Amino acid sequence: MNIKNSSALNISDDLKKNWNIVQLKLKEIYGIDVYKSWIENVEAKGIEQNSLILRVKTRFVRDWIVSHYADKILDHFQKLDDTVSRIQFEISEIFVNDKISNIFDFNTKSKIIDIKDTNYGVNRIDPRLNFDNFVTGESNQLAFSAAKRICENLGHYNPLYIYGSVGLGKTHILNSIGNQLKQLQKKIIYLSAERFMYQFVKSIKNKDTYKFKDIFRNADVLILDDIQFISGKDVTQEEFFYTFNSLIENQSQVVISSDRSPNDLDRIQDRIKSRLSGGLVVDIQQPDISLRLEILKKRCLAEKDQFSKDLIISDEILTFIANEFKSSIRDMLGVLNRIIASSRIQNRNPSLQDAKLILKDLFSNMNAVVNIEDIQKIVVNFYDISITDFLSARRSRHIARPRQIAMYLSKKLTTKSLPEIGRKFTGRDHTTVIHAIKKIEDLMHNDKKFALEVQEISNRILKK
Numbered sequence: 197m198n199i200k201n202s203s204a205l206n207i208s209d210d211l212k213k214n215w216n217i218v219q220l221k222l223k224e225i226y227g228i229d230v231y232k233s234w235i236e237n238v239e240a241k242g243i244e245q246n247s248l249i250l251r252v253k254t255r256f257v258r259d260w261i262v263s264h265y266a267d268k269i270l271d272h273f274q275k276l277d278d279t280v281s282r283i284q285f286e287i288s289e290i291f292v293n294d295k296i297s298n299i300f301d302f303n304t305k306s307k308i309i310d311i312k313d314t315n316y317g318v319n320r321i322d323p324r325l326n327f328d329n330f331v332t333g334e335s336n337q338l339a340f341s342a343a344k345r346i347c348e349n350l351g352h353y354n355p356l357y358i359y360g361s362v363g364l365g366k367t368h369i370l371n372s373i374g375n376q377l378k379q380l381q382k383k384i385i386y387l388s389a390e391r392f393m394y395q396f397v398k399s400i401k402n403k404d405t406y407k408f409k410d411i412f413r414n415a416d417v418l419i420l421d422d423i424q425f426i427s428g429k430d431v432t433q434e435e436f437f438y439t440f441n442s443l444i445e446n447q448s449q450v451v452i453s454s455d456r457s458p459n460d461l462d463r464i465q466d467r468i469k470s471r472l473s474g475g476l477v478v479d480i481q482q483p484d485i486s487l488r489l490e491i492l493k494k495r496c497l498a499e500k501d502q503f504s505k506d507l508i509i510s511d512e513i514l515t516f517i518a519n520e521f522k523s524s525i526r527d528m529l530g531v532l533n534r535i536i537a538s539s540r541i542q543n544r545n546p547s548l549q550d551a552k553l554i555l556k557d558l559f560s561n562m563n564a565v566v567n568i569e570d571i572q573k574i575v576v577n578f579y580d581i582s583i584t585d586f587l588s589a590r591r592s593r594h595i596a597r598p599r600q601i602a603m604y605l606s607k608k609l610t611t612k613s614l615p616e617i618g619r620k621f622t623g624r625d626h627t628t629v630i631h632a633i634k635k636i637e638d639l640m641h642n643d644k645k646f647a648l649e650v651q652e653i654s655n656r657i658l659k660k
Contacts, residue, residue: 214276215240221272222265227537234261241286248273251286258285263613267630282627321378321386325371331494333487336365339478343369346449347376350417353476355440355450359457360480362616363524366453369480370419373451382416389425390623393432400431409435413442417449423472424454425623428463437468450475483525488518491525492532499536508545509535516548523567527611531555558611566609566657568602568620574657575602587622600632601650607633609657 219238223231238261239251248270252258261269266283273280332340339358346352358366374386387395392412399408412418418439426432443450454461457479458472483491492514500507513535521528538554539546546554576586579598586599599621606617607629614626621629640647 210277211240211243214273217276218269218272222268225268226265227541229537229540234265243277243280244284246279246281247284248280248282249284249286251288253288255287258287261285262626263615266626267607267614267633270630271634321374321384322371323375325368326375327372329494329498330365330368330372331487331491333483333490335481335483335487336369339366339369339480342476342478343373343451344376346451347373347380350377350382350449351447354444354447355452355472355475357452357454357458357472357475357477358480359454359477361455361482361523362612363526364480364483365525366480367421370421370451370453374417374419377417383414384417384419385412385415386419386421388421389423390619392420392436393426393429396432396435409439412439413446415443415448417451418443419451421453422455422619423452424456424461424464425619426464427461430465433465433468437465437471440468440471444471482522485518488522488525488528489514492518492528495529495532496536507536507539509539510545510548512548513546513551516551524611530611531558568606568610568612568617571602571605571609571657572620575605575653578653578656589622600636601653603629603632604636604650605654605657609654 219231219235222235226235234257237253238257241249241251243249250269252261262285270280270283327340327344330340339360342353342356343358346354346356358369360366370386374384377384396405396408399405426436440450452472458469458477461469461472492509496509496514509532514532517528517531517535521531535546535551535554539550572583572586575598576583579594581595581598585595586602588595590596603617603621606612606620607614610617612620614629618624618626618629636650640650
């Protein structure tokens with residue numbers, strides 16, 4: 197899904213009608229709260245070269261929709277207009293000015309470097325994620341304390357390297373650091389390692405790498421999420437190494453996150469691992485039951501304050517959720533949100549039995565937790581191919597089709613978002629995942645033998 201920065205597209209009556217139908221369908225699927233928060237204010241602006249053009253207010257809204265709802269939007273719109281094969285986004289906060297250059301002034305009113313999509317596209321810090329609403333426990337206390345300390349004294353731990361599994365709060369802490377330092381009028385760059393790589397490669401193509409270097413090497417704080425995604429990217433690693441050294445020499449603060457410790461990073465240069473290990477390395481571990489319960493209770497209070505409703509989620513339900521969803525706080529909160537949304541639609545406080553019915557599709561095969569790595573291994577074994585070929589860029593059918601099946605099953609059997617699934621397949625884009633899901637669904641619909649084959653693989657995964 198690409199992003200458009202300007203467009204004066206004609207909006208036909210058919211488009212308006214189709215988009216209204218899709219919005220109503222999404223409201224039915226996700227509930228009134230999700231609809232009001234994310235879907236209602238999305239505008240359909242036109243169709244151009246088989247792309248549905250949607251306008252949203254901010255990058256954050258765009259990123260959230262891409263992660264959580266884009267596949268459903270595309271699926272339901274295609275049922276009304278099969279000429280549409282992808283979605284593009286306009287962001288209404290972005291303006292177009294022919295005089296805009298790639299040189300950015302740190303001395304603007306906002307000290308967060310929120311570089312425009314027309315140039316270096318740095319992700320915006322989420323103002324909702326801060327230290328005050330981060331729930332601490334034994335599993336994350338060290339990471340939380342270290343993050344607070346560097347906000348009080350930049351360079352006290354440099355770099356600060358935080359690692360842990362997906363969904364345990366790393367991104368929340370990084371955003372908390374950014375929001376805290378924003379108040380001190382610091383020059384902050386916050387982005388993912390994928391985005392750093394993309395923008396660097398783009399600067400090479402545009403022959404303006406000196407501007408890229410000037411921007412990144414003159415920040416007070418660089419916050420880089422998911423460093424593991426520059427694995428095997430030698431040119432990007434080279435630039436990161438020199439950027440990192442420059443920032444440290446200038447006594448600028450560097451904060452890095454990853455899903456593994458520096459020494460466990462694959463295909464990352466040893467000298468980079470050494471630099472990353474040179475500051476403070478802290479991990480976030482799996483939360484215990486008491487922390488999971490506290491997180492759920494705090495989210496319930498936040499929901500109540502936000503919507504001023506008398507909805508009550510009982511301790512019995514919260515304990516049930518905390519016991520069943522242990523591996524990811526993000527997944528656990530997603531389950532709670534689902535119960536809250538469903539209960540608001542029904543306008544009643546849910547019982548434990550109600551909660552189980554709401555989640556029946558998740559728990560019908562939840563004897564064991566399914567993760568994407570399990571799915572990949574079983575698919576690879578089923579088709580007798582190597583994991584190296586499976587995760588490579590090869591597009592031959594005997595490799596590509598199993599890869600698409602694995603992406604489809606990852607969406608069906610896990611609660612991971614499209615970007616998260618793509619990252620598990622050697623950093624592929626979420627649009628690739630959407631295409632794979634659509635392809636497998638079409639093949640299963642038209643070929644019963646193929647459908648049985650996919651079902652057999654699914655059964656093996658669930659019986660692991």
